[in-house]
Amino acid sequence: MFSTAAALASPVSDRSQVHELQSRIRQMQATKLDDRRQETHPALASLLPGGALKSGAAYSVRGSTTLVMALLAGPSAAGAWCGVVGMPDFGAEAARRFGIDLERLVLVPHPGENWLTVTAAVVDVLSVVVIVPPARARDGDVARLTARLRQRESTLIVVGDWPQVEATLTVSRSGWDGLGDGTGYLAAHRVTVESATRGGPGSLRRADLWLPDPSESFRAVSPAAVTGLSAMDDVPHLEAVI
Numbered sequence: 001m002f003s004t005a006a007a008l009a010s011p012v013s014d015r016s017q018v019h020e021l022q023s024r025i026r027q028m029q030a031t032k033l034d035d036r037r038q039e040t041h042p043a044l045a046s047l048l049p050g051g052a053l054k055s056g057a058a059y060s061v062r063g064s065t066t067l068v069m070a071l072l073a074g075p076s077a078a079g080a081w082c083g084v085v086g087m088p089d090f091g092a093e094a095a096r097r098f099g100i101d102l103e104r105l106v107l108v109p110h111p112g113e114n115w116l117t118v119t120a121a122v123v124d125v126l127s128v129v130v131i132v133p134p135a136r137a138r139d140g141d142v143a144r145l146t147a148r149l150r151q152r153e154s155t156l157i158v159v160g161d162w163p164q165v166e167a168t169l170t171v172s173r174s175g176w177d178g179l180g181d182g183t184g185y186l187a188a189h190r191v192t193v194e195s196a197t198r199g200g201p202g203s204l205r206r207a208d209l210w211l212p213d214p215s216e217s218f219r220a221v222s223p224a225a226v227t228g229l230s231a232m233d234d235v236p237h238l239e240a241v242i
Contacts, residue, residue, distance in 0.1 A: 036054070036055045036056075036153065037052040037053065037055060038052060038053035038054075038055060038074065038075040038078070038080060038127060038128055038155050039052050039074050040052055040053055040071055040073070040074030040075065041070055041071075041074045041099075041218060042220075043070070043207070043209055043218065043219050044070060044071065044209075046205060047169060047193060047195035047205050048166075048167060048195070049197050049198070052074075053074075053075065053128065053157075054155065054166055055153040055154065055155055056150040056151075056152075056154070056155070057149065057155060057156070057165075057166045058146065058149065058155075058157075058158060058162055058164065058165045058166065059155070059156070059158070059166055059168070060157075060158050060160065060162045060165045060167070060168040060169070061157060061158070061159055061168075061169050061170075062160065062168065062169070062170040062171065063170055063171035063174075064171045064191065064193075065087075065089075065090070065159075066094070066098070066189070066218075067169060067171060067191075067193065067211060068130055068159060069094060069095050069098040069100060070098060070209075070211065070218050071157055071169075072095070072128060072157075073098045073218065075127060075155070076099065076104060076105070077099050077100075077101070079104075080104070080126075080127035080128055081104045081106065081125070081126045081127055082100065082104065082105050082106070082126060082127065082128045082129070083105070083106040083107070083108065083122045083126040083128070083129045083130065084105070084106070084107050084109075084129075084130045085108045085111050085115065085118055085119050085122060085129065085130065085131045086108070086109070086110075086111050086115055086131055086132040086134060087107075087109065087130065087132045087159070088109035088110060090109070092107075098218055099218075106122065106126060108122065115134055115135075116137060116141050116145065119145065119156075120144075120145055120148050123148055123152055123154045123156065124148070124152055124154075125152075126154060127154055127155065128154065128155045128157065129154060129155070129157070130157045130158075130159065131157070131158055131159070132159045133162070139163075142163055146164060165198070166197065166198055167198065168195070168196045169193055169194070169195050170193065170194050170195075170196070171191050171192070171193055172192050172193070172194045173191060173192035174189070174190075174191045174192075175189075175190050175191075176188070176189055176190070188213050189210065189211045190208065190209070190211075190221060191208070191209055191211050192207070192208050192209075193207050193208075193209055195207075207220060208220065208221035209221060
């Protein structure tokens with residue numbers, strides 16, 4: 001029904017399975033982190049209000065699975081349990097390369113029609129939860145989940161649009177390094193990430209990142225390298241290669 005990153009399992013199909021999921025996760029994680037902030041990678045700090053993920057808040061990510069992994073890497077390295085709901089293609093090996101501790105990663109690849117119930121159950125016991133909504137949530141359901149986040153001091157990262165988020169992170173430009181004149185390998189992925197925070201107009205932030213760099217590390221792009229993205233600019237669909 002659910003798994004750590006070591007193996008994926010079958011869909012969550014009814015309420016009894018959801019309760020079993022919740023019970024088993026509680027047994028796996030005896031305590032939650034006390035800090036009201038979830039420290040993230042330094043390269044992402046400038047994109048987030050307060051320089052970190054806020055406990056009890058929601059964030060939206062558009063256009064990049066690896067950006068989601070980068071957001072999870074900091075809390076995971078600090079000891080947080082993380083969960084990913086509704087993302088069957090989430091790659092455990094890629095997550096490990098980003099620094100995510102697979103021993104503290106719970107995957108629910110197929111939550112089914114009860115995806116909001118499953119998300120609420122996972123939020124109860126995990127510090128950071130990623131969700132890919134299969135459908136638009138009703139306002140009342142969003143309000144209840146928001147209240148649950150605040151009560152449990154968990155952080156929600158939504159792949160796609162979501163109301164009342166602290167920030168929306170979008171990959172606005174994407175380019176690959178490593179290709180020669182029709183030959184070579186895709187060796188490094190360079191992106192520009194824009195962050196629209198809750199402050200509204202004038203609150204747009206921007207950062208250039210390697211996702212990953214030629215050594216398969218995640219880091220900020222040095223100012224000298226920002227000019228001259230490769231000829232393969234604006235091709236975010238190639239991110240599936242990573």
